[in-house]
Amino acid sequence: MAVVNTGNNGTTERVLFPEDFMTVIDPPLRKPSFITWLADQPYVLLSLMALFWAANIVLGRYVAGHVPPFTLTFLRWAGTFLVVAPFAWPHLQRDWPAMRRHIPLLLALALTGFALNNALSYWGLQHTQALNALLIQSSGPLFVALWALVLFGVRLSWMQAIGILVSLLGVLVIVLRGNLSALADIQVNSGDISFAGALFVFGLYSALMAKRPKINPLSLIAFTTGTGALMLLPLVGWEVSAGNPLIIDTLTIATVVFVVIFPSTLAYIFFNRGIELIGPNRAAPFFHLVPVFGSVMAILLLGEKPELFHLTGYVLVLAGIFAASRRGSAGKRPS
DSSP states (O other), rough: OOEEOOTTTTTTEOOOOGGOOOOOOOOOOOOHHHHHHHHHHHHHHHHHHHHHHHHHHHHHHHHHTTSOOHHHHHHHHHHHHHHHHHHHHHHHHHHHHHHHHHHHHHHHHHHIIHHHHHHHHHHTTTTTTTHHHHHHHHHHHHHHHHHHHHHHHOOOOOOHHHHHHHHHHHHHHHHHTGGGGGGGGHHHHHHHHHHHHHHHHHHHHHHHHHOOOSSHHHHHHHHHHHHHHHHOOOOOOHHHHHOOOOOSHHHHHHHHHHHHIIIIIIIHHHHHEEEEEEEOHHHHGGGGGHHHHHHHHHHHHHHOOOOOOHHHEEEHHHHHHHHHHHHGGGGOOOO
């Protein structure tokens, strides 16, 4: 530190100390953590979401008849709430004034995205084949586009429409094993209608997410999962009274743990963040990755032999998603 002394003759002299010759060096910038990086990668987040939801469809079909569908849905969201709540509590306290002003919207999100959507999908998986479910899953982007148009007047751009159609064609190639004429042989049943209803409802949730209040993602997940679980209690009571109670065994416990962590907590956080970053219409084509991942699981886990139609379908799906999710393809976002 320099000190200024005033002499008897009125002159001043500057006394320098060693530290005056030291150069202050800014500390090195800290590299962002992996979580920080991931939170700003919408395409990675939405791809992981599709992976987890594909596994959820495969698992839901596997445990059909063993775990009651409405009880599984309740345990899924009640478990997710218990996992998220401790981390979300500080954010909930801060966000509550904003949330209280949007209670009707938040209740609608809980009903459409969590309670009704999943109850219909798990019930549908009890009464249909995985092939049918994967086919119906591919209609998800069309329902999102429909609701966005009806509610907010958001139209698909030509590039988005072309991208959705191309990726839909890729899904059909994969699921129908390259034989598109087999589509005429698909038998529609009550499970198919229920699963389609789930996607119709989830399309509404996806469109409404564009109007969500500006709150922390953990606050949103905690409120919607907890409220959604409460909404399911009447269905669980009816299921038990109808003679379909939950059997607690290793398979049940493993199923609940898996669906709470991956298709629920992580997938919904990733999906909500993806919509926040690129909007519902650009995020919706990633639904078409669900059958892609489903077929990959069949190859890896069930020993299915890779065929040319797999590669053809993958290329079409990825090309369609790339076209529909390009930055320049976005339509007008709802204000």
